[in-house]
Amino acid sequence: MSDIKRDLESVIASKFGKGKVIVLIGPRQVGKTTLFKTILSRLASENSVQYWNCDEGEIRSRLSADSASRFKPLVGNSKFIVIDEAQRVKDIGLVLKILHDNFPDVQFAVTGSSSLDLSNTINEPLTGRKFEYNLFPFSTNELVSHSSLLEEIKQLENRLIYGFYPDVVNNPGEEKEILSNIVSSYLYKDVFEFQDVRKPAIIEKLVQALALQVGSEVSFNELGNLLGIDSLTVQRYVDLLEKAYVIFHLHSYSRNVRNELKKSIKIYFYDNGVRNAVISNFSPCELRSDAGSLWENFLISERVKNNAFHNRKAKYYFWRTTQKQEIDFIEELDGKFSAYEFKYNPKKNNVKCPLTFSNAYPEISFSVITKENYTDFVTEAL
Incomplete structure (x- = not known):
């Protein structure tokens, strides 16, 4: 049953390319990254997509930058970037605002398994810049x-x-x-x-x-x-x-x-x-x-x-x-x-x-x- 379609899939897919960050929040292990991968398998070639897992210290370190010029080598020529477990990054709202505003041709998709440090920190910086959804276990x-x-x-x-x-x-x-x-x-x-x-x-x-x-x-x-x-x-x-x-x-x-x-x-x-x-x-x-x-x-x-x-x-x-x-x-x-x-x-x-x-x-x-x-x-x- 691994190919079960999520009810949110078509809704989220329709938001790609609309010029806003797509934020998907929900418990760990419910398939947030899998959902993004499923959508991107149809929308993008493999070499145009990056996945940044913020559970990894190296990724968190690189995302601690505070200027677009320091992000440029990280973004490269990618057209789609999925940022997993974004709540692990300090000041993630500001980071996402910098990425969104300075790389308008890149679609950023963000997952978070907790609203502890995500919803609260992205709401103000990303006002008018995001679509936000909740994903839970299968229904x-x-x-x-x-x-x-x-x-x-x-x-x-x-x-x-x-x-x-x-x-x-x-x-x-x-x-x-x-x-x-x-x-x-x-x-x-x-x-x-x-x-x-x-x-x-x-x-x-x-x-x-x-x-x-x-x-x-x-x-x-x-x-x-x-x-x-x-x-x-x-x-x-x-x-x-x-x-x-x-x-x-x-x-x-x-x-x-x-x-x-x-x-x-x-x-x-x-x-x-x-x-x-x-x-x-x-x-x-x-x-x-x-x-x-x-x-x-x-x-x-x-x-x-x-x-x-x-x-x-x-x-x-x-x-x-x-x-x-x-x-x-x-x-x-x-x-x-x-x-x-x-x-x-x-x-x-x-x-x-x-x-x-x-x-x-x-x-x-x-x-x-x-x-x-x-x-x-x-x-x-x-």
């Missing part, structure tokens, strides 16, 4: 396009357990080893290297704790007590993990209805396989007590990926009251709100919207997503 949408809907339905439990990282999908039978390697070698790499993380082991324990709380509200105070650190440090570490594309959060939805939770958050992982690798649990769903959490994480992460890949600017929430009435997921898209409840093994077919919610928000549609109807929820763009 159900992409795999259905590659094979078939029926094939992906057959693979559902595999996806719930092992997720969608390209190496995982392309190497059946080796999932555990690959995921363990991703977690040990790549998951925290940017967090540890770029930020003042004095106790890396605490970050790993925090991620394990968050993995065990998927689908539940997260308390920074409780996590701090568990880990022996203060709640502000927990909050900072969670923010770093979000910027490194390990996790993302949902805020509670509230419009001042009495008893609604107003400041709570839930944490989810971009990939089920990574979540399971963090807690070293690859047991089948029927042997797990957390199958419902896996189902919820799978559906929400698929929705987030699918919307991102199709440039839909959605916002996401959950809803809960102090009486523990709840809605798993609320999506706001183009001014319209939709509410969803996720049931992996519904005990009854007549799951209803909480009355408090439907009375307060009669304009918001409500749906229950189960294994019988989930494909529409994760492949709606097809």
